Amino acid sequence: MPLPEKALIAQIRRTARSATRPHATSRKRTILTGVGDDCAVLRLPAAHDSLVTTDFSLEHIHFRRDWHPPESVGHRCLARGLSDIAAMGGKPLAIFLSLALPPDLRQSWVNRFIAGLRNLAEQHRASLAGGDTAESPGGILADIVVVGSVPKGKAVLRSGAKPGDRIYVSGELGGSAAAISLMRAHPNHKLHPQAYPRHFYPQPRLELGRFLREKKFVSSMIDTSDGLSTDLAHICEESGVGAEIDSTAIPRATIGNPGREVDLDLALHGGEDYELLFTAPEQKRIPSRIAGVRVTQIGKITRSGEVFLNNSQGKISRLHPLGWEHFRKVAR
């Protein structure tokens, strides 16, 4: 362990304290007791439901030290959790980080990891409230917990899609998986994180998620963490419906210079873009840009129970969920 467990806790605690300070005047205190007791004590807002999500970020599975700068690992680790809160239309309040470190890890790696995580946390006014630390038996292991809130009974679920609803997606898809493909294909060529922000510094769509929930636009919502094909299948399964989407309508990310659109396969199955995929009744007028993010209609919900893709020649085929296994894994 680069610092003994206690020193690391002390460091996270300082981070937690400094992260709490800026908001102390602007809103009621959520974290009554943070790092340094058996539990964190939270005072969650009245007349709200609580949201809880947990996400692993494991070295060799979710990131690689030779591919990802520590700031990116910290950012992506938290982005996963914040994006889950966004997909419920919620607001993040408190973050818990469980972090296991190999004994030979340099302290500078930990500092930069925490800086990346804290930077994103501050952008969304969420504070580090606790967690656990341990020595790792192998590789860097992080598990992030985000606690958020949403007005009572208003959480947007995956299960509300109805036949006839239109399907929308925010931003562009496939950009994150495209970066992984490039790193796999050229192991000795380091990508510039600034040139591939969708992979290294994805932005959870919290403002968009809250807007959609407040305006009562949406019938169901999920984030595109597993890839469009898999995440749409989740909505269909939970809602007991099917879907038809148009391949030409899918907004594909642009990478490189000169920019080119990523392959359709990456946009369909790539995942880890942390955009929002949602459905809305046909009569709702969904703006094409919300909170600075493009919103695109890509298809509609059907009764069928299956997901179909219309290609550019008007041919229809089954769209099978192929997410994580094929496109997202950094290892193997």
Add this chain to the structure above:
Amino acid sequence: MPLPEKALIAQIRRTARSATRPHATSRKRTILTGVGDDCAVLRLPAAHDSLVTTDFSLEHIHFRRDWHPPESVGHRCLARGLSDIAAMGGKPLAIFLSLALPPDLRQSWVNRFIAGLRNLAEQHRASLAGGDTAESPGGILADIVVVGSVPKGKAVLRSGAKPGDRIYVSGELGGSAAAISLMRAHPNHKLHPQAYPRHFYPQPRLELGRFLREKKFVSSMIDTSDGLSTDLAHICEESGVGAEIDSTAIPRATIGNPGREVDLDLALHGGEDYELLFTAPEQKRIPSRIAGVRVTQIGKITRSGEVFLNNSQGKISRLHPLGWEHFRKVAR
């Protein structure tokens, strides 16, 4: 992965559903949406603060597959979190399990692990509400999150001890570390888990913690997860006080047949007994048995800022916190 991620989620989901059912009639629903959405949606009790704790259980660090049956790993994993809730005087409500499994792990291991965890959860009427699953880059990795509640402003902190307060501990200490010492000393001799329940199936002291909080007996409290010397140091540090304890007063666990008391060192530094260590003003009459658990006065809080141990000859020496590093680690 013994089952694909989705199948494991489906299994945990069934567990979560069956675990929720028995309590559905006896109390208001806490978990509105569990496994199967981006976040769990919880309706926490009004006029209560929320408690959150996260704890790693990592193979080779916290347990060994050749030492611990899967049921014990699942039980101990959850016991760590429940014990943190007990130490705040709280009530557990919802459990989140992040579980990463090596690809070659047998499904029966997972089933037995879940059974051990579920069995303890049901005893304390807490339900599995979500989590994450992943392939592990090495070894079995679990992170448990427990969300609980306590009446507003009533959480028992580590920071409330005052000079003159008496120090108490529940149960007996050193039994868990004694089992580890035996397994280390005799690697080829398997211990019977039933003969060493303090190590393999520790009981979090939830009823005791709640009783002490409700009766307003305690000024500070912590669980003995890191060992008496370390946990008492935590209380002193957070409360800005010192302590004096008597070695002869420390209740030591009995192991083996014929039973013999564990060494003082194990009782002082052993940890993972998940008993409660607490302080109470001198004038409070603390029963010697609460909720079926023995409660022993072991010393008192002082102004000094340091922790001292009086031995049986009346000699006083500094008690340094030596917890985890020396006595609890299963590896190295």
